[in-house]
Amino acid sequence: MNEQEIIAKLRVLEEIKPRRDWMKNTLRDITGQRTYLVNFNFLKTPAFSFAILMIVLVALSWLGLFNQPKSDDFKTAVLEIAENDVYDYNYYLEKASKVLEKAKTIDQTDKKSQVVKEAKEALEKAVEKLPSHPKNPKESGKIVEKVKVIKKNLAALGEEAKELTKPTKQLEEKTKEMIENEIYRIKVEAELAMLENRTLTDEQKELLKEAKNDYNNQDYLSALEKILQLTNQ
Amino acid sequence: MAKNLHFHFKKIYKLHIEKIYRFIYIKVNSQQIAEDLTSEVFLRLWKALQKENPSPIKNPKAFLYKTARNLVIDHYRSFPQRKEISIEEIKDMADFSQSLERKELINSEIETVQKAISKLKNDYQDVILWYYLDNLSIEEISKILGKSENAVRVMIHRAMEKLKELLKEV
Numbered sequence: 565m566n567e568q569e570i571i572a573k574l575r576v577l578e579e580i581k582p583r584r585d586w587m588k589n590t591l592r593d594i595t596g597q598r599t600y601l602v603n604f605n606f607l608k609t610p611a612f613s614f615a616i617l618m619i620v621l622v623a624l625s626w627l628g629l630f631n632q633p634k635s636d637d638f639k640t641a642v643l644e645i646a647e648n649d650v651y652d653y654n655y656y657l658e659k660a661s662k663v664l665e666k667a668k669t670i671d672q673t674d675k676k677s678q679v680v681k682e683a684k685e686a687l688e689k690a691v692e693k694l695p696s697h698p699k700n701p702k703e704s705g706k707i708v709e710k711v712k713v714i715k716k717n718l719a720a721l722g723e724e725a726k727e728l729t730k731p732t733k734q735l736e737e738k739t740k741e742m743i744e745n746e747i748y749r750i751k752v753e754a755e756l757a758m759l760e761n762r763t764l765t766d767e768q769k770e771l772l773k774e775a776k777n778d779y780n781n782q783d784y785l786s787a788l789e790k791i792l793q794l795t796n797q
Numbered sequence: 798m799a800k801n802l803h804f805h806f807k808k809i810y811k812l813h814i815e816k817i818y819r820f821i822y823i824k825v826n827s828q829q830i831a832e833d834l835t836s837e838v839f840l841r842l843w844k845a846l847q848k849e850n851p852s853p854i855k856n857p858k859a860f861l862y863k864t865a866r867n868l869v870i871d872h873y874r875s876f877p878q879r880k881e882i883s884i885e886e887i888k889d890m891a892d893f894s895q896s897l898e899r900k901e902l903i904n905s906e907i908e909t910v911q912k913a914i915s916k917l918k919n920d921y922q923d924v925i926l927w928y929y930l931d932n933l934s935i936e937e938i939s940k941i942l943g944k945s946e947n948a949v950r951v952m953i954h955r956a957m958e959k960l961k962e963l964l965k966e967v
Contacts, residue, residue, distance in 0.1 A: 565964055565965065573909070574930055577910055578930065582831075590814075590836045594836070594840050
């Protein structure tokens with residue numbers, strides 16, 4: 565037997581490994597802190613929760629700051645509506661903005677109420693057509709910007725636009741939901757990519773399959789739950 | 798500070814726990830004892846890192862192996878009756894995800910190699926495991942053993958020759 569053969573024989577000893585639960589418990593016992601050896605468990609850590617909370621807060625504060633006076637940039641952000649546009653949520657969001665902008669310049673009460681009615685219809689349509697899953701983060705940003713302009717114009721109208729409060733609130737809620745979904749989607753995609761390189765038990769493989777199905781059905785929260793379950797096994 | 802220490806320790810732990818456990822296991826032939834001694838090794842590191850004086854550990858890897866080695870020596874001083882390797886225990890301890898035939902083959906190989914290694918004298922066992930299995934450098938081994946690099950080279954060579962003979966016998 566030559567040296568290379570002996571080294572190869574020695575390598576078989578690499579199969580000797582400690583129990584995973586023992587490794588985890590020992591680390592916890594020594595440091596007195598709850599620790600995670602499985603990478604995905606950072607999903608449950610305060611850092612992760614904090615990061616998610618911060619993203620949601622930033623998004624919400626974005627929506628919440630709409631009533632603040634804005635620079636001329638925002639005025640220019642209200643685009644002219646081309647009538648031949650596709651009648652999707654973009655069309656209705658822009659229409660609502662433009663109509664509300666116009667309402668601010670009208671003095672006659674009857675004409676103003678007509679315009680407010682028009683704005684209400686546009687807002688309701690926008691709520692109806694707003695996607696729960698935007699195509700990409702850039703699109704979410706654009707939607708948020710548009711909602712921001714609508715709220716600004718609505719605030720300028722005051723009591724006269726009272727009937728627009730409800731659809732605007734609905735629009736805000738739906739936008740919030742959309743942002744949350746977007747956060748979950750990004751998270752799930754990252755986790756699925758990482759799991760591709762891991763050795764999984766049969767049970768974990770089954771959970772991964774279910775998580776992928778949820779992801780394909782755009783149910784990102786359920787997918788994330790499955791991933792958490794999987795990584796805790 | 799405490800957070801940094803915890804992060805630093807966790808990093809060292811994750812990096813070395815398997816190797817230290819394996820090193821101890823091969824020498825004591827018992828899962829229970831290997832777990833106890835490995836825990837003790839890392840507990841000592843944790844305590845040493847927490848101390849401000851004496852100076853912080855510059856080479857945690859060397860500290861771990863040195864402590865593991867000393868604990869194994871102490872263990873045999875307290876319990877001189879060496880425990881014989883049991884194939885059942887090997888089956889339990891190894892993390893296998895291979896086929897049944899492959900499992901049996903690996904079990905048998907581990908038993909053979911471990912038996913041969915256990916017949917080597919203590920220093921030879923250490924250098925063989927560190928150099929060939931844990932990929933420690935000659936320099937690192939010389940620091941752990943407190944011997945010159947040349948002495949370590951000679952020791953590895955002699956240990957290898959001896960192991961060759963023993964593997965023929967087993």
